[in-house]
Structures are given as structure tokens and as C-alpha cells.
Amino acid sequence: MIDTPPATVLEIRAASIRGPQLRLRDLRIQAQGPSPRNLRWQLQSGAAQSTGAMHWQQFHAQGQLQTHSGAAELRADATVRGSVLGNLYLRGQGKISSRAGQLHLRLTGKQIGSWQGEWHSAGHSAWAAHINGAGTAAILLQQWFPATWQPQGTLQASISARGASWQNLQEAHLHATLSKLQFSSPDGLQALQDGALHLDTQLTQTNNIWWGNTKLQWLRGAALWSPWYTSAPPQGITLNGHWNYRAHHWQVTEADLRWPGMGQARFSAASRPGATTPTIDLQQASLHLQPLWQTWLRPLLPSSGLAHRLEARGQLQISGRYTAGGLSALRWQLQDASLHDPQGQFELQDITSQGAWQQHETSSHAELRWLYGGFYGIPFGPLDAQFLLRGHAAELQAPAVVSVLGGRLHVNHLQANWQSASPSVVLSGGVDHIQLGSLTRTFGWPHFSGTLAAQIPQLRYHQGNLSTSSIMRAHAFGGEIRIDGLSLQGLFTPTPLLQTNIQLQNLQLKPLTDVFPIGYISGVLNGKVNKLSLLNWQPVSFDAKIATHRDPAVPQEISAAAIEKLTKLGGGGVSSVFQNLFLQFFRKFSYAKLGIGVDLRDGVANLSGVANAQNGGFYLLKGQGLPQVNIIGYNRRSNWQELLSRLRAVMEGKTQVATGD
Amino acid sequence: MNATQIRHGLRALAVLALSLTLAACVTVNIYFPAAAAQKLADQMVDQVYHAAHQGHVDIQTVPEAKTTAPAASAAPSAWRQEQEIHPEQVLGYLTDVVFRSVSGTAQAAADLNASSPAAQAAKANVEAQARELSPYFANGAIGYTNNGLVALHDAAAVPLAQRAALPGLVSSYNSALQNLYTQIADANGHPEWASQIQESFARAWIAKAPAGYWHQGPSGQWQRK
Numbered sequence: 111m112i113d114t115p116p117a118t119v120l121e122i123r124a125a126s127i128r129g130p131q132l133r134l135r136d137l138r139i140q141a142q143g144p145s146p147r148n149l150r151w152q153l154q155s156g157a158a159q160s161t162g163a164m165h166w167q168q169f170h171a172q173g174q175l176q177t178h179s180g181a182a183e184l185r186a187d188a189t190v191r192g193s194v195l196g197n198l199y200l201r202g203q204g205k206i207s208s209r210a211g212q213l214h215l216r217l218t219g220k221q222i223g224s225w226q227g228e229w230h231s232a233g234h235s236a237w238a239a240h241i242n243g244a245g246t247a248a249i250l251l252q253q254w255f256p257a258t259w260q261p262q263g264t265l266q267a268s269i270s271a272r273g274a275s276w277q278n279l280q281e282a283h284l285h286a287t288l289s290k291l292q293f294s295s296p297d298g299l300q301a302l303q304d305g306a307l308h309l310d311t312q313l314t315q316t317n318n319i320w321w322g323n324t325k326l327q328w329l330r331g332a333a334l335w336s337p338w339y340t341s342a343p344p345q346g347i348t349l350n351g352h353w354n355y356r357a358h359h360w361q362v363t364e365a366d367l368r369w370p371g372m373g374q375a376r377f378s379a380a381s382r383p384g385a386t387t388p389t390i391d392l393q394q395a396s397l398h399l400q401p402l403w404q405t406w407l408r409p410l411l412p413s414s415g416l417a418h419r420l421e422a423r424g425q426l427q428i429s430g431r432y433t434a435g436g437l438s439a440l441r442w443q444l445q446d447a448s449l450h451d452p453q454g455q456f457e458l459q460d461i462t463s464q465g466a467w468q469q470h471e472t473s474s475h476a477e478l479r480w481l482y483g484g485f486y487g488i489p490f491g492p493l494d495a496q497f498l499l500r501g502h503a504a505e506l507q508a509p510a511v512v513s514v515l516g517g518r519l520h521v522n523h524l525q526a527n528w529q530s531a532s533p534s535v536v537l538s539g540g541v542d543h544i545q546l547g548s549l550t551r552t553f554g555w556p557h558f559s560g561t562l563a564a565q566i567p568q569l570r571y572h573q574g575n576l577s578t579s580s581i582m583r584a585h586a587f588g589g590e591i592r593i594d595g596l597s598l599q600g601l602f603t604p605t606p607l608l609q610t611n612i613q614l615q616n617l618q619l620k621p622l623t624d625v626f627p628i629g630y631i632s633g634v635l636n637g638k639v640n641k642l643s644l645l646n647w648q649p650v651s652f653d654a655k656i657a658t659h660r661d662p663a664v665p666q667e668i669s670a671a672a673i674e675k676l677t678k679l680g681g682g683g684v685s686s687v688f689q690n691l692f693l694q695f696f697r698k699f700s701y702a703k704l705g706i707g708v709d710l711r712d713g714v715a716n717l718s719g720v721a722n723a724q725n726g727g728f729y730l731l732k733g734q735g736l737p738q739v740n741i742i743g744y745n746r747r748s749n750w751q752e753l754l755s756r757l758r759a760v761m762e763g764k765t766q767v768a769t770g771d
Numbered sequence: 772m773n774a775t776q777i778r779h780g781l782r783a784l785a786v787l788a789l790s791l792t793l794a795a796c797v798t799v800n801i802y803f804p805a806a807a808a809q810k811l812a813d814q815m816v817d818q819v820y821h822a823a824h825q826g827h828v829d830i831q832t833v834p835e836a837k838t839t840a841p842a843a844s845a846a847p848s849a850w851r852q853e854q855e856i857h858p859e860q861v862l863g864y865l866t867d868v869v870f871r872s873v874s875g876t877a878q879a880a881a882d883l884n885a886s887s888p889a890a891q892a893a894k895a896n897v898e899a900q901a902r903e904l905s906p907y908f909a910n911g912a913i914g915y916t917n918n919g920l921v922a923l924h925d926a927a928a929v930p931l932a933q934r935a936a937l938p939g940l941v942s943s944y945n946s947a948l949q950n951l952y953t954q955i956a957d958a959n960g961h962p963e964w965a966s967q968i969q970e971s972f973a974r975a976w977i978a979k980a981p982a983g984y985w986h987q988g989p990s991g992q993w994q995r996k
Contacts, residue, residue, distance in 0.1 A: 297926060299923075334935055336934070336935050337936065341932075409936065412939070414947070600896060603899070604895065604896065604899040605891075605896050605899070607888055607892035609889075645888050645891055645892050
């Protein structure tokens, strides 16, 4: 007769278990064996879910638990189906006593990959653990990015940890490599392609404070976070930092960012309890301006116009502080810098600048120097300017002078304001000794020489537009030119539009005709050009009237050559009779009035003179005395381009005197 | 004077009084010249598409010809018909002439042009930006909306490096388009027409878009031309 020991059987079944956080269906736990020290067990359950989340559809585990000599030995195999991590297979075995223990686990799954873990306890509750493996990073990435961004990638990681007691993690070391990373937001404006990151972190805990050293490397890939786009350089981008964490408060005590080709930066940062934005102290950044401008600064500027085209070079050293209220302090030093527009509308060369700015200080200072530059092809000379900086404004401390076109530009007052989203600049000053010959050559206008002086009471630049609400006065040819209501829209666009009104007062014709190769004319000229519009620097509309007015001190005389050219300007010619009878005997003629009116509209110039003549004609020149010469125009409408080409030909002296035969 | 003549005379006076009363209460409505606006929009859109395709900006110092709404109908055809003419008809016609002379202002304003310097500058700016955006229209990254602007349609059609600037380019082009509509309305002395001009352009951008361009339908759904 065989003596069979009584079997130990334990079975628990529950159709449904509900708790505040978990709901479990069809639970079955079964343990049986020859004795309580040697049990085979099984654990099964149906769907487990918590509020809004399904943990698994089905769970099944089985194994053996043996206890002897104060130690428990456990083996287990588990299968999880329909979990958030897909189907999982877990195999583990371990041995635990009151003094020591060890566990080995292996977890595999299609999505999660393959992971192995070991846990050892050498006694006195001290323990050490190690986990390593590789799998998909999608689950990890979904913690940071919405599922609709479809984050993907692979993760390879190794974690070592140890603790002094069961509940206490003392030290940990994590190596993780994320590769083949990619995601894209539904609108495609935030995306990562073929990314690779490496993370190496060591952390220790003392007195409930976590201390960490972290090295994060971006090794490969291209990232888009509109409006910024950048890709990892071949050497990778490295961030090294020392940090600590205590009671929901973290602090980066020292960090170092190295970006090959861009530069490097040292900074610290800290979060304050209750604050959503950390305080960042940039201790020192040494940056190459070209990649900094292209990658980070230019994308913030408007996508059309000069800012979009401008290229920058140089070396920039900056430090500063960023708080919840925004940038609060900045110190910089810019060396060997240049700004260059490939289309030639603007350039500054050999720029140096340094300064310090604080948001809440009233008297920070900055200086700006450049060696030379150009504006719409007009070269200008060096600048050495000192600025007083306030919270959201910079002001020129002392008048500055820039040489331009053989003369000088005086800047008496200059203030830049960036309080609003669109900064503005206000300038006042003047120019003197500007060589008109250089100016006309630059703009391709008919050449004339002479000098120009002008006062600029106030000039304002805002959102790509230049405007002045006051009258600018220039002195030339013994008279005054007043420019009123000047506005320049789209200054650095392909189609700048200048609009203004101009008044001419007491311009001496003799010096004027000395510089224009039109022949000798003496007299005093008044005139006005109303509603002048220059589109891309070419006139498209204006209403102009200029005419002489009598000044007893100035004779009103015109040479025969000037008569010929004025006649040619009108499209006519001088008859051979006139040439034979008068030009050979008289060099000058007196006149009563000389003038012209041009109303340009829709490409057609409507012409008028100083008085109406018979048969629909109009006097351009009304002579007096004997011999008397009148120039009468009959064609009141003229194609503007044709008139302009005639004017250009006259100015350049290419006109051949026609006989009119 | 017989009874018929008296009756005709009284009727004529009544018509005259009524006509004068109506004439005295005339409100001159200047209607938006929809046909002229559409013609102008079609013309300018053609030029912008052409400039974008050719890769050059056409800065016109000689602007395009004015476009005019269809002419008003002539005098009532009854005037030319041989029939008995009653005094009230004469008075009615005279009143009609008076009315037409008043409402003639409205007809004169029915011209629409884009020849102001600001409108020309706005158009040149649109052309310059359309040229830059041309490849993005062609590959479907952006398309014309049903309100005369542009929007992102499929940013993923553009390589990542170029995609970063796309929202800024779209925003800048929309500003240029809005400015064009405003400047045309201003050039015609009716700033309040800007939205209707924009509607005319919206139709033109879509109707004249090259094959393959994406645009929004009336309910906002994207479709390919």
C-alpha cells in the first residue's frame, strides 16, 4: 500500500473584479502540489482595463514555487495578448531568501523587442539590477508626441541600478541609443527624418536629492520645427550637463552645448516652484554668425524682402538671461561681421559691435562700427556710433557722420523701438555736398553734376516702408527744392514705390544749364511736381509744372543751341531758314517766359506750356524783343517712354540738330 | 378742349408730378461693376500666371487698358417706334433722361482699372512672389483657396529643408494678394469694393489655374485641376 501525501489545492475564481482604477474579468488562480512547499500554479485573466485604457485582452501565467531551507525558488512563464505593447512573452526564474536573492527575466514581443533583466540582492536589503535589450521606440516616443504624428524608431538600451534597501534606488546608469527616428505632424510642419540620438546618464541619490550627469548626442538626421530646419552635422551635436532634482524642482547647474560649425555655449537653468518657464542663464556662447543667421535668426524674419535674402558672416560672443518675462539681459560682442544682399540692395562690411542691455535698466550702452557699406548701389563710408539702450529702445548718444557720394550724411538723432511686434526706426539729420553726378549715375538717370544739401527733419522706417511727415529741404542751383510727404513702400522688395510732392523755388537756370548739356539759358525757375510716383525708381505718374518767373536781377536769355534742343525735345526740328537767318547771326535771344507742364498718367504725358497759342498750340518759350523766337508745341499728348528717351538723348548730347526740311 | 384732351392733360400732370417726386427722391446707387471686375481679374491673373511660368516680373509703366462694364441700354425702344405719343410718355421720357443724367454718375464709376502706381506695385509684388511659389503650386504643396488666397495643401510634397519656409512664404503671398485687392479698390475710389474684387480674383485664380494645381471647391474641399 502506497502512502500518498495529501494534495494541496488552492483555486480562486472571480467573474469580475472592479476597483476604482482597474476592472478585471474572468480571474482564475490555481495552485496545487504535493505540499505547500512545492506548488505548481496558474494565473489566468480576461480583459483588464482601467479608465479609458485597455491593459490586455488575455493574460496567462504558470510556474512553480518551491520553498526549502528558508529560500523560495520561483519559475514562471507568462503570455500577454492584446496589451498596449502587443503580445508579450515573459520567462523568469529566481531564488529569494531572507538574506539574498536573484531574479532573471526575459521579456519578448514583436513591438517591444527583446529585453533581459537580472536582479541580485547580496543581503542587508542592498540590491543591484541590470536590464538591457532592444526594440521599437514607438511606445516611448508616444509619451512625447501624439499618436497622429506616427513616431517611429528603434531603441537599444542598457540600465544598471543599485539600491541600499528594497525601496531605495541609490544609483543608476543609463545608456540608450535611439535610431531610425522619424515622425511627422499631420500638417507636415513638424517632422524628423532618420534621426539618431545617444543618451548617457548617471544619477545618484543622497538625502532625497537626485544628482545627474547627462550626455545627449544628436548623431544623425534632419529635423523640421517650422519655421526652423536643421540637420545634424557629421560630428554630431553634443549636450553635456550636470543637474539635480528635488521635490518638483530641478536645476541644471552647468551645461555645455557643442555644435560643430555653429559654435558652443555654456549655460545653466532652473525651474522655480509654480513657474511654467525656467530661468536660463547663458554664461557664454561663441557662435559663427553665418550658420546662426541662416538656421535660427532668418526664419523668424518676413519671408519676402531684404531680410529673407540677407546673408551674414562674423563671430558673435553673447551671454544673457531668459526668464518667464522673456529676455531680460544680453551682452554681446560682434567681430569681423558683414551683412550682404546678393541682389546688391544693401551691404555692410567689417562690422564690429559690443554692448550690454538689461530690460529694467535705463542706461545700458552699445557701440556700432562699420568700415563701409552700400545702399541700392550707393556706396557709403565708415560709421562709429554710440547708443544708449533702454528697455525696448536704442537711441544714438551723439550725432554721427557717414560719408556718401562725395558728401556727408549727418545723423543727428536716431531711435529704434522694438516695443511692438514690428520694430520702427526714426532718423533726423541731413546731407551736404552730395555729388549729383554720382547719384544720377547710380540710378541710371540722365547725367547731371552739381552738389546737393538737404535737411531731413524726420524719417521713419516701419514694416519695410520709409516715410516722413515733415518737409525735407535741399539746396541746389541757387534755389530750394522742397520734398513733402515722402513715402517709400516696399523699400527692399522687387518693386519699391516712392511717392512724394516736390516744389522748386528760385532755381537759377544758368548753373542748371551749365551742368545739363542743353545749351545756355538764364532765368529763375519755379515749379512743382505733384503726386510723383516712382515704381522701381521709374516715374509712373506725376503732375508737373515748371516755369520761369521774372527776377529783375537776372536776365532771361536763351541760346540758339538751347532753342534747337528744346525744339528737339518736343519732337520737332529747327527749320533751315531759322538756322540760316538767325543762328548764324544771333547767339542769344531774350524771352518773356519759359516753361512746360507734364501730366503723366497711364504711360501718356499730357503736355502744356506757359500760355496757349493759336490752333490748339501752347507756348514752351514766349520770346520778347527783336528778334523774337517762340517755341510752340502742338502735340499735347506724348508717349512717356518716347519723351523720356528724347530727354535722355538731349541730356547726353546725342541729339543731332534737325533742319526740319 | 374736349374731355379726352383734358383727361390726357390731367394724366400728364399727374405723371409729371409723380416723376418729379420720384426724381427728387432718387438715391444714386453705385453698384459694384462685377463684369468689369471679373474681366480685370481674369486679365491680371493671366499675367501673374504667365510671369510665374516665364520666371520674370512684368513691371508695367504703361498699365493695362481700363475694363468697362457692359454699356447701359439705350433709350427706350418705344421712342423709336412709330406710334401715338402721349404727353405723359414725353414727360416720362424726360424724367427718365433726368434720372439717367443723375444716375449717369453710377455708370461712369462702372469702369475698373488697376493703373494706380500702388496697384501696379502690388501686382508686381504678387508676380514676384508667385514666381517663387510656382514649384509649390505645381507639386501640390499649396493651392488656391476659394476666397482668393492660398493655403498649405500638402506640405509633405516638399523636401524637409524647403518645407520650413513654406508657411512664411504662404503668409507673405497672402499679404501681397490682400494688398493687391485693396489697392485696386482704392485706385477706383471704392475701398469698400475690396472684398468683392477679392471674390472676382478668387474665381479667376481657380478658373485660370494650370492643370495640376490644387484649389478649394465651394465648400472648402481640396480638388486638383
